């Protein structure tokens with residue numbers, strides 16, 4: 001079992017007061033808080049080894065390059081990628097997805113089909129729509145049921161030899177549904193389609209094994225697993241990344257440049273044009289180490305308890321409805337209260353120190369499906385407590401009384 005008070009002491013922000021009340025941070029689905037070791041890793045980089053990487057022969061440049069590449073190896077081990085050069089640093093999930101969709105522009109033909117799930121974040125919808133506009137490919141949607149689960153029988157029917165790409169999130173940010181990605185990947189491969197998994201909401205809760213999943217691409221953001229903003233990872237199988245043209249041109253990504261012809265660098269540099277977020281990349285490795293020290297078994301245990309307790313306690317509130325009741329779900333509770341706009345609840349409980357997300361959660365199609373403008377979303381991390389859930393429930397009840 002986790003010693004929660006000890007864990008909480010790792011996160012300096014958690015002792016803050018907000019609007020005069022102790023902070024209750026339940027917006028972990030938007031971004032997680034950072035432990036002191038991650039904050040220190042950023043400062044230490046600038047204090048001790050700041051230099052540009054992969055360029056200089058001088059000592060600081062070597063030290064910075066070594067630290068950055070060591071972080072890449074940590075992440076390779078963490079997700080069990082076969083090669084370090086399959087692990088590309090990005091600025092986040094959005095960047096990773098766009099690098100892939102941009103690459104597919106030279107591969108797809110009119111009439112080819114891309115399957116996207118009904119549960120996606122806008123980041124995993126819009127870039128594919130832009131790709132369809134460029135190529136004449138067609139976007140098809142894997143539907144969901146009222147529990148917020150994708151309907152596998154419908155997915156099976158959508159797959160055909162026209163399907164070139166399947167893109168789906170591992171875990172839904174809006175509802176917390178854990179999708180059957182292993183099944184979906186195997187099925188897609190039977191028709192020769194490539195699969196991208198948006199792991200943005202999965203990596204804070206579990207350790208993905210990209211070789212076991214056998215996905216072609218797996219993307220995530222650093223800031224949702226206790227790492228810095230502006231960092232992320234695009235994992236791709238070597239053969240898949242080699243098929244894609246580079247996303248951006250510039251320094252670092254070339255082998256040789258003349259005005260007549262430029263040849264590109266090998267992986268991973270082909271996809272890493274320009275000076276990256278060096279401090280962030282190093283600190284992302286620190287965040288991954290930190291999460292592993294806490295232990296994903298412990299994280300899951302704590303979050304499961306919070307989900308069960310939170311669900312039970314919130315349902316004691318009259319007129320409260322939870323959206324997203326999948327059998328397999330993570331520690332996200334999306335809800336509404338009869339006759340009250342989610343924004344009004346969010347605003348009042350903020351005055352009581354409680355941070356939740358209100359709105360469509362960058363997943364408008366899900367809100368349209370349920371015919372609601374949005375929800376209130378409480379997303380729990382391993383450093384949250386049952387006492388904080390009690391504060392949330394009391395605050396929501398108070399808001400409800402004020403607004404009734």
Ligand SMILES: *Cc1c(COP(=O)(O)O)cnc(C)c1O
Pocket residue numbers: 029091092093094095121123124169171172173198200201221
């Ligand atoms: C947060 C999120 C994204 C976008 O991540 P960025 O860090 O904003 O690029 C994409 N997909 C899901 C499921 C997310 O939760």
